[in-house]
Amino acid sequence: MKKFYILITLMLLALVVTACGKDDTKKSSASEDNDSEILSQPYTKTDFLMGTINVIKIYDKGKEDVLLKAFDRIKELDKQITTSDSGKTSEVDKVNLAAGKNPVKVNDDVYYLIKEGLKYSASSGGSFDITIGPLTSLWHIGFDDARKPSQAEIDAVLPLIDYKKVKLDDAKKTVYLEEKGMELDLGAIAKGYIADEVAKVLDENKVTTAIIDLGGNIIVKGDSPKGGDWVVGIQDPFESRGTIIGTIPEANKSIVTSGIYERFLEVDGVKYHHILDPKTGYPFTNDIAGVSIVSEKSIDGDGLSTATFSKGIEGGMKFIETYKGVEAIFVSKEKKVYITSGLKGKFKLTDKNFQMAD
Numbered sequence: 001m002k003k004f005y006i007l008i009t010l011m012l013l014a015l016v017v018t019a020c021g022k023d024d025t026k027k028s029s030a031s032e033d034n035d036s037e038i039l040s041q042p043y044t045k046t047d048f049l050m051g052t053i054n055v056i057k058i059y060d061k062g063k064e065d066v067l068l069k070a071f072d073r074i075k076e077l078d079k080q081i082t083t084s085d086s087g088k089t090s091e092v093d094k095v096n097l098a099a100g101k102n103p104v105k106v107n108d109d110v111y112y113l114i115k116e117g118l119k120y121s122a123s124s125g126g127s128f129d130i131t132i133g134p135l136t137s138l139w140h141i142g143f144d145d146a147r148k149p150s151q152a153e154i155d156a157v158l159p160l161i162d163y164k165k166v167k168l169d170d171a172k173k174t175v176y177l178e179e180k181g182m183e184l185d186l187g188a189i190a191k192g193y194i195a196d197e198v199a200k201v202l203d204e205n206k207v208t209t210a211i212i213d214l215g216g217n218i219i220v221k222g223d224s225p226k227g228g229d230w231v232v233g234i235q236d237p238f239e240s241r242g243t244i245i246g247t248i249p250e251a252n253k254s255i256v257t258s259g260i261y262e263r264f265l266e267v268d269g270v271k272y273h274h275i276l277d278p279k280t281g282y283p284f285t286n287d288i289a290g291v292s293i294v295s296e297k298s299i300d301g302d303g304l305s306t307a308t309f310s311k312g313i314e315g316g317m318k319f320i321e322t323y324k325g326v327e328a329i330f331v332s333k334e335k336k337v338y339i340t341s342g343l344k345g346k347f348k349l350t351d352k353n354f355q356m357a358d
Contacts, residue, residue, distance in 0.1 A: 052215025133183025
C-alpha cells in the first residue's frame, strides 16, 4: 500500500528560552552513557528506492557515516523483498514462481516478514491478505499500465487469494504456496519492516536523535533537537503531500498514514483507489478517507492501517482499541476526524475545514 507523506515539524512543546543561543549543539537526553552532542541541523541523505523518496536525518554529531549504513540496509532488503515483472530475482519472486510446485527456502528477513504478514492476515479476518498479488497485478494501480479488469478476470483470481494456503516450515525456513498462480505481495508491510530495520542500524551505531522517512513511513527517534517531543503533522488525505490537518507530539514512535486519494485509477469518471478488497476484488468502499496509525513498530502501523480499511471508521476504531500501545486518527470522507482514546488531549486540529467528531 502506498503511504501518504507525513510532514514532520520541529516544534517545541515546552518552550525553553536561554540567554545564550550561539551554541548549535546540545547533550542528548536519550542516552547519558552515549554522551553525544545533538546538532540543530542534521546530517541528511535522500535516495529514491522502493518506488518512493526515502529521507534519513541524523542529529548526533559525528554520526554522518551511519547514513550510508542505513541506506545499505534499505537496498539489501529492497532487493530481497520487492517483486518484479521482469527480473524475478527477489526472494519473494522465487516463492511466487514455485507456487503449486515446491517449498522455497528464504532468508531470515523474508521469512519473518511473511510470518508477520500472515499474523495480520489472520487478525484482520482476511481483509488484509498477503496473497493478494494476483489481484494487485491485474489492476496495477500506480503504474503506467493500470486498468480496470473485467469481472471475469477478477473472478478468475479471487480463489487464488487465501493466506491460509501459505505453508511455513520454521525449522527449514521454507515457504510454500499451495496453488499454482498464487502470489505473495508484501508491499503493504515491507516499508514498515524496512523502517524498523533502519532504526536498528541507528541503535547499533548509538544514534539517539533522528527522523526516518521511507515514503511516508515515519519514525521519530529520541527527542526533538530543541528539547521535548517532536510534533508530527498528520497529512490531509484530500490534498497534496505536506498539507496537514493537525498535529500530535511523539517521541520514539512510528507514524504511518494510509489513504485513498493519492494513488488511483479513473475510468469513465469513476475513481478506483489502490486499497483493494481481497474478497470482492474491488477497492474498499466505506467512510474512510485516511487513517494514521501510531505505534512502537512501523511494521505494525503498516499492517494495521491496511487492515482497518475493511472495517470503516466505527469498526476500525474498535479494532485499534484492542491493540495495546497503538493509537489511530481516522479522517472521514465528510472531513470529520476521529481519534482513539490514547490521543485525547494530544491531537491538535489545525485545519478549519475539518471538525472533530463527537
